[in-house]
Structures are given as C-alpha cells and as structure tokens.
Amino acid sequence: MRFRVVHTTHYRYSTPVILCHNEAHLRPITGARQRCEESAVTVSPTPALHHRRQDYFGNAVDYFRIQEMHDLLTVRAASIVDVSTGLPAPLLAASMAWETAALWLRRDPSEGTCAVREFVLDSPLIPTDAALAAFALPSFPAGRPLLEAVHDLSRRIHEALTYDRTSTTVATPLHEVLASRRGVCQDFAHFAIGCLRSIGVPARYVSGYVESISPADRPQVRGADASHAWFAVFERDAGWVDFDPTNDQVVGAQHITTAWGRDYSDVSPLKGVIFGGGNHVLEVAVDVARMSDAPSEQ
DSSP: OEEEEEEEEEEEEEEEEEEEEEEEOOSOOOSSSEEEEEEEEEEESOOSEEEEEEOTTSOEEEEEEEOSOEEEEEEEEEEEEEEOSOSOOOOGGGSOBHHHHHHHHHHOOOHHHHHHHGGGSOBTTBOOOHHHHHHHGGGOOTTOBHHHHHHHHHHHHHHHSEEOTTSOOTTOOHHHHHHHOEEOHHHHHHHHHHHHHHTTOOEEEEEEEEOSOOOTTSOOOTTTTSOEEEEEEEETTTEEEEEETTTTEEOOTTEEEEEEESSHHHHOSEEEEEEEOOSEEEEEEEEEEEEEOSOOOO
C-alpha cells in the first residue's frame, strides 16, 4: 500500500529571528515493514547550510541553519512510502512468557540484546515509577505470553485515558498524565512505555503518521492529520512489535514510521535554537493520502 505524506510546519514570529539551528525527523524510515521510495525536505528561507545525517538510533535527520533575518519559517517534507500489507500479524499468544522474556533480556550477553536492554532504562521524559508498575501488573499475571499481556495493557490504557488535545503539552510530566488520565497520542505512548519499563520490559517510542480512514464498524482514527505516536516492545522471536494505545490497535498497514527512540525528546519532528523571534505561533498540517489500493510487492 503506497502513501504520499506531506508534513508542513509554519513558525510565525512576533519579531525577526536573526539566526536559527534546527533538526528535523521528517523522513520515513526504510525497514522490514515499509520502504521510503522518495523523500524531500524543503525549507524557507533558504538555509545557509542543510545536510542529512543518521542519528544514534538509525533515523534520518535533517540539520539546517538559517542566517538571514526572517519572521516566518516554513518546513515542508513530502514523501512516498510503500507499507507492506503482506506481513503476517504477530501471534500474540505464541510469544514467550513475559517473566521468561525479562529474565532472558537480563542474562543474554549478545550485542543485539544489549542494544535492546537500554530501552528498559529511564529516559528524559519517562521515569520508571511504582505507580506505573502497579497499573501494568494486572495485565501481566504469571506465565502470560508477553505480547498478549502487552496487547491487554495497550487496551486498558486506551480505556483509562481520555484523548484530549487541550490537556497537555510536550513538556507535561508523565506523573501529571497519570493523575489526570488525559492526553494525546504522545502521552498514551509515554504512559505505556513507563508501565512496561517499570516492570522490566523494554519498550521504545515510535513517531510517525496514521491514515485517517477507518473501517465502518470502528471509530474515527485518532492522531490522523498530525504527527502520531505509539510504542513498540521487543520479543525474542518476533523482534519489535508495535502497538497503538490511542486507537487500541496492533500497528498495521495504516501506520507510517518516521523515527524511534527512548521518548519524544529523541525524535521530535522539528526542534532547534533561535536567536530573536519573540513570541511565535505554530501551525502544522499533515496530509496522508493513499496512492494505490494495489497490494505491496514487499
């Protein structure tokens, strides 16, 4: 299934910006589940320097520097992505018992396992917490298959949290989300990751997009027409398996991944440092359009 994704960001400043340095995570990744066929990031005013690199987690990052005075910054990313529709759904009940998975993670010395192990640790926006562990544990009785337990936790988070665009910002601490039980997709994902890490299960934050079309028997997809976020857990045989607690889904062909990391701070779509600017108004528009109903060749 092929999609065209256009992500446009405008920053309007009350006073001119003299100089800015920015990083953007806006190019979809290429991996087992999807292939980015083409991607272009354009910036206005024209940057004095614009180059592309790969970050610690393997994500594509655009860095740009603007040295001319400006009161409007526009960043537009246009991509074509082929998402596989032929991959089998993970067999949730066939995964190893969650305690066995946690023990294996602690003891296995291989390099790949060590790379996964860092996703059990606290990160800047997701501290482990006894209250989060207490929320998670009803989904994790002794011997339950890991992915089945995670799926149940994701469902419970979907039911426990109210989706509310006005309730949080990117700076809202996780303990406030836990207290209010309100938030947006970023908060749903952080909440789930905090629960999992607090009981020793590795989980990572995933940023991307989701197609807005939903089946007639399901509610409208939340997180469409904007950047979306979900989480993934690692299972020894299945690898990383993604779950979307905002929409109560195992991630499938409607989801497009741009980047992953420990939490939002690692993969925010656009961040930077400016000199000048005063106050600003942010406008973001995302359009995800299906290009073909033909099955993916992947």
